[in-house]
Amino acid sequence: MMLPQASSLAPNVDHLFDTLLALCALVVIGVFTVMIVFCVKYRRGTDAIRTPAHRHMGVELTWTLVPFFLFMGIFGWSVHLWIKLRTPPKDAQPVYVVAKQWMWKVQHPGGQREIDQLHVPVGQPIRLVMTSQDVIHSFYVPAFRVKQDVLPDRYTQLWFTATRAGTYDLFCAEFCGTDHSRMRGRVVAMAPAAYARWLHAHQGTGLAAQGADLFRQLGCSGCHDPRSGVHAPHLYDLYGRTVPLADGSQVLADERYLHDSILLPKKQVAAGYAPIMPSFEGRIGEEDVLALVAYLKTRTHAAEDTDEHR
């Protein structure tokens, strides 16, 4: 059985793997051959010439330096690839993943939800934004050569571009309790047209729209609405901005910051505001937080203006 190469970087990973494998095979064959030859030629009782040892600084330096430079070569190649693996393209489309003992819950920006399955279009870079509801899990798709641990109360991300339509195994790779080995799923890569049909057939309320509802239901708007009497930030144009904090430092308002501000509001208090916001930890699940974050990302003055003039 050969592992399929189904993502854009899988061939690059395999190329490096094969090169290193060939290099190692060469070393192994070389050393084993030499060992066997010595063992046969100098076995006790043969009359091979056995003059005493002499100095061998040159030999030692050679076999120290040659491996060193080879290793550095492989290291350089690996780093180059590693940076690619870790840097999602700008146009990567986000999909949200929540892991919990023992299932994968997936939400698409359009509101489509699935469990233990992930549908993606071929040819489009996908960026998974992942978090866990309980312990550490790890999202692993061998056919794509990607894996990333999924941590509680924190977002980690992973990206890939599927290159071949098909169904691929998805595993949890970090031991997470009793049914760890059953925390499996599949990734379905589809041609763009088929994917569009799939999206349409499974349409739900958009994630941001769900977030907007939650924003009202949970009472967030009670403080954060510009018309509210409470002194709280109004949260327009927040995503991607640099926020000054009460302790004098600054933080980039990325997904992690938004997430933490909802669940752990005392952790990073924005400058100029009293730390009065209640924590939503334990009151709402990670999926709700994702919806809220998705909504906050749409909350720009520009979007609000068009809403009002419609």
Added chain:
Amino acid sequence: MSTAEPARPRSYLEEGFGLRSWLTTHDHKRIGVLYGLGITFFFFLGGLAAALIRWELVTPAGDLLSAETYNKAFTFHGVVMVWFFLIPSIPATLGNFLLPLMIGARDVAFPRLNLFSWYLYMLGGLFTLACLLLGGVDTGWTFYTPFSTMFSNSHVLMAVVGVFIVGFSSIFTGLNFIVTVHTMRAPGMTWMRLPLFVWAMYAVALVMILATPVLAMTLALIGLERLFGVGIFDPALGGDPVLFQHFFWFYSHPAVYIMILPAMGLVSELITNGARRRIFGYKFMVYAIVGIAVVGFLVWGHHMFVAGQSMYASIVFSILSFIIAVPSAIKVFNWTATLYKGDIGFDAPMLYALGFVGLFMLGGLTGLFLAAAALDVNLTDTYFVVAHFHYIMVGGAVMAYLGGIHYWWPKITGRLYSEAWARFAAILMFFGFNLTFFPQYILGYEGMPRRYHEYLPQYQVWNVLSSAGATILGVAYLLPLVYLAWSLRHGARAGPNPWDATGLEWQTSSPPPPHNFEQVPQVTEGPYAYRR
């Protein structure tokens, strides 16, 4: 005739025969033997767990053990093999027995502390057994948080206490070795005349006393967290679950060098004797040992490339991991070169040593794949890693340990074992080992995650091969138990130096007298003074 042959001096074994004389002994040789007994017990206990794991994995469905039991079995296997076998095996048994003999000392620097370390080892072992009897623990030997602190309902505390205690045994042994090497060398035994095994023990002792306290602290934090919920690893309280991994691997990566450095030292002794030739590049071998011990502290992050650590941190850990591979490569080349123009015999210890070099190489080279962050992404937490560490730890450390047991058996017991059986066991072990673990590299490359109690059917063929190999390997491990025990009664008398070896330990009788040497030896040249 009134002049009888000179009486063989009374040996350390004849110093007293009762249980009490053993349990209160301060003789490093007897303590080494005591450790040997405890360690053998735990090895076979951990091996039993391995057999259960492997038999479960013959079929894709989890039909032999429940998921719960399976998880407890691999946790028990890991905990026992790491802390009750691999870490103490060579230093506490052969190290204790040989270190003073090899440097011409009467004993270790602190004989009482030495005995106390053994009691700590046994006490820690009892806690671990108690944990098993109470129902076991299911966190894996790595105890990752927040699973171990907030979600596992099993006996985490009990297991952690066991490991905590055995850690102190390790620290005290390290302390004892360092002071012994510094203060008790015989006249003329300069640093550059120390046998490589002593160098390895010295380096390992340093790693033990520097790294083990970090483990103790980390385990204590798990205890605090479970009992009082202080929040160090709980994100809801501002803690960081990944912090645990940094602490844990800061200990556990150096710990793999605690397992392999002694093996390297030991194999150097076996090869130089098997080839009846001076070790090639003694000084480079010493530098390599020290280099590995030092750089070993700087590579822990390569266990965490996909754990959410920053991309740049991973790059730094990756390059350091490549660098540490260099001294390991040097050692392999030097062992090979030692064979050149040697006078090579193939007794059991040499077979084990040659087997070690082969397996260590396969294990070490696959380490490069894991050190390359871009490749590690696909391979980590799969069977590739399981294969890699078994090649190093079982193929490496266990082969070396058994080679050492065979080599010094005549010294320890005064008896010779059946050479034919010993060679057969060594060869069977090599074969069984490769059949068990080589397929796991393939499984891992094809994506089978580790710690799986059920798996997809496409992985079955390699799993069946691996389980068949494990069964053979199990038999091969039982053989020495039988023929070594047999030799205790029926083996021929060994004489002081059956291998025609150099080194101070071979200059005294077998088994040695209670205080090792009739008179203090004088050292006038470097180790391995073979003619070639």
